[in-house]
Amino acid sequence: MKRAEPFDEGVRGLRVYAFLYLAFLYIPVLLLPLFSFNNSLFIAFPLTGFTTRWYAEMAADSEMHAALLNTLKVGTLASLSSTILGLLAAKALARGGLKGASAFIGLTSLPLFIPEIVLGISLLVLVTAMGIGLSLLSVAIGHLLVCLPFAIAVLLSRLEGFDASLEEASRDLGENGWMTFWRVTFPLVLPGIVSSLLLTFIVSFDDFMIAFFLCGTDTTLPVYIFGELRFPNKLPGVLALGSTILLVSGGLVFVAEWVRHAGVRLKPHRIIGR
Amino acid sequence: MSGENFLSVQNVSKRFGTTLAVDRISLQIGKGEFFSLLGPSGCGKTTLLRMIGGFSFPDEGSIAIEGADVTWLPPNERPTNMVFQSYAIFPHLNVHDNIGYGLRSEGVPQAERDARIKDVLRLIKLEGYGERRAQELSGGERQRVALARALIKRPKVLLLDEPLGALDKRLREAMQVELRELQRELKITFVFVTHDQEEALFLSDRIAVMEKGRILQIADPKTLYEQPNSRKVAEFIGTMNVFEARVTGIKAGNARLASPVLGEFTAPLRAGVNAAAGTTLLAAIRPEKFSLSREMSPRAIKGRIAAIAYLGDRDQFRVMAGGSTLTVSAHNLGGANSALCVGDAVYLSCAPDAVVLLNQD
Amino acid sequence: MKTAVAGMTRLERVFQRSETGSALALLSPSLIVLVVTLATPMALLVLYSLWTQNGLSLDTHPTLAQYEVVFGRAGYLALFVRSIAISSLVTLVTVALAYPMAYFVAFHVKRAKFVWLILLNVPFWTSYLLRVFAWKVILGFDGVINSGLIKLGLIEKPLAFLLYNPTAVVVTLAHAYAAFAILPIYVSLEKIDRSYLEAAADLGDGPVRRFMRITLPLSLPGIIGAAVLIFVPTTGDYVTPTLVGGSDGVMIANLIQVQFGRVNNWPLGAAMSIASMAAVGVLAALVVQAARASVARIR
Numbered sequence: 001m002k003r004a005e006p007f008d009e010g011v012r013g014l015r016v017y018a019f020l021y022l023a024f025l026y027i028p029v030l031l032l033p034l035f036s037f038n039n040s041l042f043i044a045f046p047l048t049g050f051t052t053r054w055y056a057e058m059a060a061d062s063e064m065h066a067a068l069l070n071t072l073k074v075g076t077l078a079s080l081s082s083t084i085l086g087l088l089a090a091k092a093l094a095r096g097g098l099k100g101a102s103a104f105i106g107l108t109s110l111p112l113f114i115p116e117i118v119l120g121i122s123l124l125v126l127v128t129a130m131g132i133g134l135s136l137l138s139v140a141i142g143h144l145l146v147c148l149p150f151a152i153a154v155l156l157s158r159l160e161g162f163d164a165s166l167e168e169a170s171r172d173l174g175e176n177g178w179m180t181f182w183r184v185t186f187p188l189v190l191p192g193i194v195s196s197l198l199l200t201f202i203v204s205f206d207d208f209m210i211a212f213f214l215c216g217t218d219t220t221l222p223v224y225i226f227g228e229l230r231f232p233n234k235l236p237g238v239l240a241l242g243s244t245i246l247l248v249s250g251g252l253v254f255v256a257e258w259v260r261h262a263g264v265r266l267k268p269h270r271i272i273g274r
Numbered sequence: 275m276s277g278e279n280f281l282s283v284q285n286v287s288k289r290f291g292t293t294l295a296v297d298r299i300s301l302q303i304g305k306g307e308f309f310s311l312l313g314p315s316g317c318g319k320t321t322l323l324r325m326i327g328g329f330s331f332p333d334e335g336s337i338a339i340e341g342a343d344v345t346w347l348p349p350n351e352r353p354t355n356m357v358f359q360s361y362a363i364f365p366h367l368n369v370h371d372n373i374g375y376g377l378r379s380e381g382v383p384q385a386e387r388d389a390r391i392k393d394v395l396r397l398i399k400l401e402g403y404g405e406r407r408a409q410e411l412s413g414g415e416r417q418r419v420a421l422a423r424a425l426i427k428r429p430k431v432l433l434l435d436e437p438l439g440a441l442d443k444r445l446r447e448a449m450q451v452e453l454r455e456l457q458r459e460l461k462i463t464f465v466f467v468t469h470d471q472e473e474a475l476f477l478s479d480r481i482a483v484m485e486k487g488r489i490l491q492i493a494d495p496k497t498l499y500e501q502p503n504s505r506k507v508a509e510f511i512g513t514m515n516v517f518e519a520r521v522t523g524i525k526a527g528n529a530r531l532a533s534p535v536l537g538e539f540t541a542p543l544r545a546g547v548n549a550a551a552g553t554t555l556l557a558a559i560r561p562e563k564f565s566l567s568r569e570m571s572p573r574a575i576k577g578r579i580a581a582i583a584y585l586g587d588r589d590q591f592r593v594m595a596g597g598s599t600l601t602v603s604a605h606n607l608g609g610a611n612s613a614l615c616v617g618d619a620v621y622l623s624c625a626p627d628a629v630v631l632l633n634q635d
Numbered sequence: 636m637k638t639a640v641a642g643m644t645r646l647e648r649v650f651q652r653s654e655t656g657s658a659l660a661l662l663s664p665s666l667i668v669l670v671v672t673l674a675t676p677m678a679l680l681v682l683y684s685l686w687t688q689n690g691l692s693l694d695t696h697p698t699l700a701q702y703e704v705v706f707g708r709a710g711y712l713a714l715f716v717r718s719i720a721i722s723s724l725v726t727l728v729t730v731a732l733a734y735p736m737a738y739f740v741a742f743h744v745k746r747a748k749f750v751w752l753i754l755l756n757v758p759f760w761t762s763y764l765l766r767v768f769a770w771k772v773i774l775g776f777d778g779v780i781n782s783g784l785i786k787l788g789l790i791e792k793p794l795a796f797l798l799y800n801p802t803a804v805v806v807t808l809a810h811a812y813a814a815f816a817i818l819p820i821y822v823s824l825e826k827i828d829r830s831y832l833e834a835a836a837d838l839g840d841g842p843v844r845r846f847m848r849i850t851l852p853l854s855l856p857g858i859i860g861a862a863v864l865i866f867v868p869t870t871g872d873y874v875t876p877t878l879v880g881g882s883d884g885v886m887i888a889n890l891i892q893v894q895f896g897r898v899n900n901w902p903l904g905a906a907m908s909i910a911s912m913a914a915v916g917v918l919a920a921l922v923v924q925a926a927r928a929s930v931a932r933i934r
Contacts, residue, residue, distance in 0.1 A: 115871020
């Protein structure tokens with residue numbers, strides 16, 4: 001007769017809890033797509049019928065198109081710049097033993113601990129004082145600030161497993177610094193770079209607070225959505241838009257995380273004794 | 275209660291997925307015995323130890339201590355304690371609280387706890403270390419704290435999972451001496467897991483040699499060394515010369531054999547060895563049982579030295595004889611043997627009872 | 636030196652000479668960004684908090700008048716206390732709910748850990764705005780819960796107390812920040828060497844005592860990290876109180892935003908921001924200290 005192993009007390013309870021928790025995490029968000037196909041102006045039960053007209057309505061909205069375009073522009077700029085800076089920083093930190101490394105990481109992570117409203121208004125104060133004013137560029141700069149910690153975290157975790165002797169071997173075989181980077185370092189770090197680009201893009205894409213304060217007349221998508229929430233007859237359209245965003249960003253995150261966990265093993269295989 | 279069956283393992287098996295890690299193992303360990311499980315990586319010795327300790331349950335079989343069945347008891351309810359391979363010293367507690375951890379679990383009042391911890395610290399020679407933390411201790415010190423933490427519970431059986439593996443050679447040898455003295459003094463039953471056969475021979479009252487989930491032989495160190503029951507055990511413990519020999523006759527408890535390596539020679543018969551005339555057996559001889567000489571003597575075989583290794587306390591020779599290579603070792607007492615060179619002709623002989631007869635595998 | 640290392644340019648040799656030199660070069664762009672977008676604005680904010688808004692013009696004589704207003708008006712203090720109370724409740728609930736989940740993945744998932752982590756991670760990356768909006772829809776008077784309960788015949792009239800009050804804010808924030816709690820707790824649980832737990836069991840502890848004496852103290856850094864990661868940002872959250880808080884669920888951020896919006900009193904807004912950040916920071920530090928001290932007494 002096989003009994004459960006010791007140390008497995010309470011597993012069954014925990015497993016039930018785990019699934020309930022996942023349901024708690026996902027169900028509220030999954031309601032959005034559910035009602036986006038519902039043929040009713042009211043977001044309530046009972047469901048009255050399947051329709052795609054909210055999607056059609058949303059797809060035809062030119063204001064939404066403009067906001068989407070702006071968001072894409074800002075997102076691309078923010079993700080590229082934060083990934084590049086993050087890569088340089090991670091390269092310096094991954095070497096290890098740098099004094100003040102943890103201080104640096106603490107500093108770059110500070111934006112995560114400052115309430116977004118404070119970040120928003122302080123940047124507002126900055127761009128006003130500098131005379132730059134409200135614009136998509138200002139938004140991109142603000143996004144660079146909040147995306148940087150994510151880029152550094154992702155790239156650092158990728159580079160930390162990097163065997164320095166790979167670069168030394170390349171040097172030894174005759175390549176100079178730049179070519180070594182291009183032929184050895186870059187391909188191995190690529191999954192981390194892709195992951196960072198995707199994740200920082202999503203952070204920028206989803207940001208509301210900073211864009212709210214800094215965007216001026218060219219709105220981004222979250223700011224546009226926030227504005228639409230005041231109109232009850234626009235709500236199903238917003239649902240459709242929101243569901244599309246959720247699907248796309250969810251998919252992107254999935255890809256980003258998969259790429260991050262997969263990819264060539266950077267640490268030499270350790271032979272396990274037992 | 276017979277001392278022999280203090281710890282009794284009956285027909286225990288354990289499977290991980292499709293691999294059979296422990297295959298129907300039975301053994302009886304006596305009270306106060308220093309018993310070792312010896313074998314290469316993957317032989318199942320640690321799996322078996324963990325089942326005795328309660329960290330995993332067997333798929334078949336039972337385990338009993340002093341007659342009471344403990345097979346399904348969790349570790350906290352068994353009269354056993356374990357010294358882990360990684361020592362598992364709690365990082366958030368100092369030495370004093372680490373050692374006293376199990377006493378708190380029992381509800382021992384503080385005054386008694388402090389007194390017993392003080393005694394144990396003296397026993398392991400770490401007086402005054404009470405306030406230190408794991409990170410401040412060396413490997414050897416951590417090992418002793420792990421030992422103390424287990425011993426203070428006065429277990430009926432102490433389990434040790436390769437506790438000296440992480441220490442360097444000198445420290446390991448010192449700890450081996452301390453461990454043996456400690457065991458003799460406390461008279462607690464020890465079950466010790468190791469892959470180092472010298473360590474097992476030095477420490478143990480009896481050893482179980484294991485391979486692939488099975489026990490090959492259980493015996494005291496001397497018997498294991500002098501009378502291994504199979505080629506596997508013979509070659510696992512120390513170095514052994516093994517070659518084929520054909521039985522030509524049997525007389526008065528001895529067998530007469532013939533082999534190209536040793537010519538015609540005699541060897542004592544053993545129980546379990548099928549020595550009918552005409553069978554081919556294995557003859558096993560330890561390197562130090564040979565006599566090596568430049569001079570010819572009756573029954574000596576002629577050989578040629580192929581290699582010499584100077585090992586400090588002894589010389590080890592590789593000798594070509596009768597188409598095989600034999601390993602011969604001679605203690606470094608100076609004299610004629612130190613003048614031997616590669617290529618020299620030598621004469622080898624050994625006493626009949628130095629030959630161990632084994633069945634072919 | 637004529638004998639250069641193969642393939643190195645002169646620029647590289649300059650960097651190579653000092654390890655720290657080259658490291659600093661790589662870190663400097665990020666540091667510049669931090670100085671420009673974080674340090675400078677914060678400094679400006681402090682400056683603003685010392686100025687005064689006179690109608691349409693800005694009086695830049697340094698004065699603590701704004702702080703006197705912030706700490707003087709009873710209404711502001713009450714709002715601050717309510718915000719802290721809401722955030723504390725959110726933090727407690729979120730961390731308490733997340734811990735068993737993280738524990739399950741760390742200790743009881745053998746093969747599909749990777750899948751669970753991604754599943755738990757994905758909500759973290761979805762739009763915060765949309766998640767709050769989802770709750771607005773769920774808790775509304777004509778919303779999902781009410782219409783569902785009516786349809787099932789459990790109630791006759793819709794429940795009005797679900798939305799536009801502090802409870803709605805707490806529920807929404809707890810859900811929105813749930814993902815923030817899981818990862819730090821999981822990481823610290825995962826790091827715990829399983830042999831510590833085996834040793835504790837071996838020495839006589841049952842499952843509950845093992846948890847209290849070993850798992851909990853050793854996972855404390857993760858718990859504290861998660862708590863701070865939730866507490867500090869939620870005190871200053873704007874979106875949730877705006878969408879689901881109504882007039883009863885107003886929090887500090889609403890008040891601050893108004894100063895930069897229609898009221899146009901930037902100095903007061905700046906003073907509110909600095910004061911609340913400082914207070915929250917001090918509170919958080921105190922709670923962390925207290926937590927560490929009480930856990931350190933576990934033997």
